[in-house]
Amino acid sequence: MINSSVAHFSLYSIIIFITISPFVLAQEIEGLDGTNGKIPEVELIYCKGQSIIPVLLTTGQIDGFVGWQPELALAEVSGIGKVVTYSQDFPPKGLWHDHPCCVLVASNDVLQNYPDTAVITSALLMAGEEWTKENPGNRSEVVAEWLMGDENYTLGDETISTERLFNRSLSTLVFSSVADHEWNDSAQVLIDDMGDLLDTVKNSQSNEPENDLASFMDYGPHAKAARCIGSKNSNYSIDLGSVKSEIRIGYLMSDHQLPLFAVVGNGMYCEKKYGMALKSDEQAKRSQHLELWVQGRKAADVELISASTGQSLMTLMSQGNLDMALVGITPAIGSISLGCKAKIIQPIQNEGSGLVLANKFQADDWDDFVKLAAASFAQGHPLKIGDPDLGTISDVIFQQALKESGLRAVRASGT
Numbered sequence: 001m002i003n004s005s006v007a008h009f010s011l012y013s014i015i016i017f018i019t020i021s022p023f024v025l026a027q028e029i030e031g032l033d034g035t036n037g038k039i040p041e042v043e044l045i046y047c048k049g050q051s052i053i054p055v056l057l058t059t060g061q062i063d064g065f066v067g068w069q070p071e072l073a074l075a076e077v078s079g080i081g082k083v084v085t086y087s088q089d090f091p092p093k094g095l096w097h098d099h100p101c102c103v104l105v106a107s108n109d110v111l112q113n114y115p116d117t118a119v120i121t122s123a124l125l126m127a128g129e130e131w132t133k134e135n136p137g138n139r140s141e142v143v144a145e146w147l148m149g150d151e152n153y154t155l156g157d158e159t160i161s162t163e164r165l166f167n168r169s170l171s172t173l174v175f176s177s178v179a180d181h182e183w184n185d186s187a188q189v190l191i192d193d194m195g196d197l198l199d200t201v202k203n204s205q206s207n208e209p210e211n212d213l214a215s216f217m218d219y220g221p222h223a224k225a226a227r228c229i230g231s232k233n234s235n236y237s238i239d240l241g242s243v244k245s246e247i248r249i250g251y252l253m254s255d256h257q258l259p260l261f262a263v264v265g266n267g268m269y270c271e272k273k274y275g276m277a278l279k280s281d282e283q284a285k286r287s288q289h290l291e292l293w294v295q296g297r298k299a300a301d302v303e304l305i306s307a308s309t310g311q312s313l314m315t316l317m318s319q320g321n322l323d324m325a326l327v328g329i330t331p332a333i334g335s336i337s338l339g340c341k342a343k344i345i346q347p348i349q350n351e352g353s354g355l356v357l358a359n360k361f362q363a364d365d366w367d368d369f370v371k372l373a374a375a376s377f378a379q380g381h382p383l384k385i386g387d388p389d390l391g392t393i394s395d396v397i398f399q400q401a402l403k404e405s406g407l408r409a410v411r412a413s414g415t
Contacts, residue, residue, distance in 0.1 A: 040407050041408050042410070045386050045387060054075065056386050063361070064385050068352050069353075071356075072172070072354045074160070076168065084355045087352070087394065088351050090400075100186060101353065102257065105317065105342050105343065106324045108341040117242070118221035122224075122346055123228050127270045128259030139170050143170065145286075146265070146285065148162050149285050175349050176349075177346045178346075191333055216332075217343060218343035221345050221346075222345055238299075246300060246302075249324045250305045252308075252309075260326060279293055315335070328393045330391055331392070373407055382410075
């Protein structure tokens with residue numbers, strides 16, 4: 001097994017190579033006015049997360065940013081920018097509809113030695129997904145309480161209503177645990193692209209790239225979870241003997257994780273309807289230590305561990321410090337391909353990324369952005385676009401869209 005710290009560094013270094021390699025886009029692009037046959041460049045400024053990005057846009061240090069919700073909604077609600085296009089509309093046309101974003105990952109130790117730990121976690125997230133569909137008017141309240149503690153968001157001197165912010169943000173997210181054909185198709189593209197460029201996924205016998213989606217997935221726990229909570233006549237019941245007594249689950253502080261927040265905040269709903277719940281005696285709005293109850297019996301102690309990036313969570317899993325994680329699909333793919341012993345179990349949330357530009361620019365869709373980027377490059381001022389981090393889902397899809405449109409991403413010095 002690859003040492004986790006080495007794996008983290010290797011993934012970071014290799015993705016840097018992808019970002020700046022001259023071999024990624026060696027061809028010259030025709031049809032973009034004023035570029036004199038040169039490939040127009042867009043400068044990416046990596047920010048190690050999203051928290052600083054709105055400030056950079058407000059102060060004019062970047063021309064726009066690519067990222068995920070709720071920062072897209074924040075830009076529009078605060079008036080500092082506008083969403084030019086959402087990720088499902090990035091080129092090539094139709095490829096990214098219902099694309100993966102956050103997924104549930106389980107360690108091989110859990111899958112092999114405590115399999116119903118993955119089943120029950122999958123079932124709970126499905127229960128949380130169902131709650132979000134039954135209670136659309138309460139979703140923003142749950143997210144605001146977990147992420148903000150009911151406090152309003154502040155950007156400079158401006159106070160922004162969290163209810164307004166999350167109402168807009170959540171309206172663009174798709175919560176689903178089902179890997180349909182569109183999800184599978186776009187997930188396979190992500191795996192193919194990363195496998196071809198990183199050349200890290202190797203078949204141990206043939207030494208050939210092993211890029212099939214099935215090699216990253218274990219569909220079994222979700223299928224069993226669906227049978228477990230799908231009806232009263234289910235033919236699958238949880239075996240408490242195969243549930244780990246202490247479960248560590250990692251997650252991101254993002255509204256993309258709403259199903260988890262809903263489960264923790266609505267224990268009575270889950271227990272009454274599905275016979276399972278995560279319970280906590282903590283008075284904090286954001287619980288960390290909980291108990292898993294199944295059919296009236298305590299099954300396990302659960303610790304929720306948050307992190308700022310998906311790669312941080314996957315590093316913790318590589319080190320054996322997490323049993324499961326709610327994480328972006330690209331950090332999961334990268335870490336698994338580099339040796340992390342884990343599998344993707346199911347989708348949690350799809351779409352939810354996009355491109356924002358400052359209000360001073362006249363651009364209403366992707367085609368406008370491409371023309372603007374080419375013109376800015378021709379004038380000697382490439383657009384500066386903030387980016388949460390190398391290898392995030394927003395970063396990967398955005399760079400693919402740039403390449404598809406005849407643009408090249410270059411990494412800003414010092415980031």
